[in-house]
Amino acid sequence: MTLTLVKAWTAAKERLKDAGIDQPAIDARLMLEVAADVTRTDIITDPYRMLTAEQWATLDDYLSRRERREPVSHIIGRKGFWKILLQVNKNVLTPRPETEVIVDEVLKAFPENMAFSMLDLGVGSGTILLAILAERPAAKGLGIDVSEEALAVARENAANLDLNTRTALLRGDWTAGLGDAGFDLVVSNPPYIASHIIETLEPEVRDHEPRLALDGGPDGLDAYRHLAPEILRVLKPGGMFAVEIGYDQSADVEALFRQAGAGNVRTIKDLSTHDRVVTGVKNPLETPA
Numbered sequence: 001m002t003l004t005l006v007k008a009w010t011a012a013k014e015r016l017k018d019a020g021i022d023q024p025a026i027d028a029r030l031m032l033e034v035a036a037d038v039t040r041t042d043i044i045t046d047p048y049r050m051l052t053a054e055q056w057a058t059l060d061d062y063l064s065r066r067e068r069r070e071p072v073s074h075i076i077g078r079k080g081f082w083k084i085l086l087q088v089n090k091n092v093l094t095p096r097p098e099t100e101v102i103v104d105e106v107l108k109a110f111p112e113n114m115a116f117s118m119l120d121l122g123v124g125s126g127t128i129l130l131a132i133l134a135e136r137p138a139a140k141g142l143g144i145d146v147s148e149e150a151l152a153v154a155r156e157n158a159a160n161l162d163l164n165t166r167t168a169l170l171r172g173d174w175t176a177g178l179g180d181a182g183f184d185l186v187v188s189n190p191p192y193i194a195s196h197i198i199e200t201l202e203p204e205v206r207d208h209e210p211r212l213a214l215d216g217g218p219d220g221l222d223a224y225r226h227l228a229p230e231i232l233r234v235l236k237p238g239g240m241f242a243v244e245i246g247y248d249q250s251a252d253v254e255a256l257f258r259q260a261g262a263g264n265v266r267t268i269k270d271l272s273t274h275d276r277v278v279t280g281v282k283n284p285l286e287t288p289a
Helices: 005-018 024-035 040-045 053-067 072-076 097-109 127-135 148-160 195-200 222-234 250-259
Strands: 078-081 084-087 117-121 140-145 167-171 183-188 235-244 262-269 275-282
Touching: 005 024, 005 040, 005 053, 024 040, 024 053, 024 072, 053 072, 072 078, 078 097, 084 127, 084 148, 097 127, 097 183, 097 235, 097 262, 097 275, 117 127, 117 222, 127 140, 127 148, 127 167, 127 183, 140 148, 148 167, 183 222, 222 235, 222 250, 250 262, 250 275
Parallel strands: 117 140, 117 183, 140 167, 183 235
Antiparallel strands: 078 084, 235 275, 262 275
């Protein structure tokens, strides 16, 4: 079968549309780019370029996997986030646009040339940590994750982005073993979906994302109960934290951080106007009793 780029894209779009896939045009383009080793610009400026038989076979395989609801990011092995491109696989949570709210808030708070130290708890593919370090050349960061497979992905991403000299990655259980008051900034996108909700999620998430990165316990708040006092412990006085939350968890998570002694606690909405990030500071005027 001989196909041009434009015909391949059209055929792929139709196939995904028939399969009930949400964004068939975007998914088809992303998979065609990788299968045929072309850019978005190539598809527009050179639409009649022919695909080789091998490229078409690869695209056909990608489409079959997508029809079975495997995430595009797993099929092509990468996902854009903020201004960086990350390698991803089944061992890490696929970066989502709403997580960019954390990056946005942090960049507002830390000027471009400021030197600061940051900690990313549950670093996954390195999404938040690397997006911030890429924008803040004087910053350094530590990423911790319980999954060795996730850390392998984060290490590869740090190296690909030339950020490995400013990035340390360690296997650990949240803040266990870290000293007090070591960081200017702590960020986290912890598991926050209530256990019983996971089975109701879309197959792309339910069947293909690591359960460890999703399951927040019976009410979705287990991680925050542990993290709130611990984040305050490892923050320097005056230091900032920002954690991603579920759309209905703002009041509960804010309360947990206030109980732990945080100041200026507030919730920021994402572009869909859902509550998405709880942020605040470690009060510089108080010392722990």
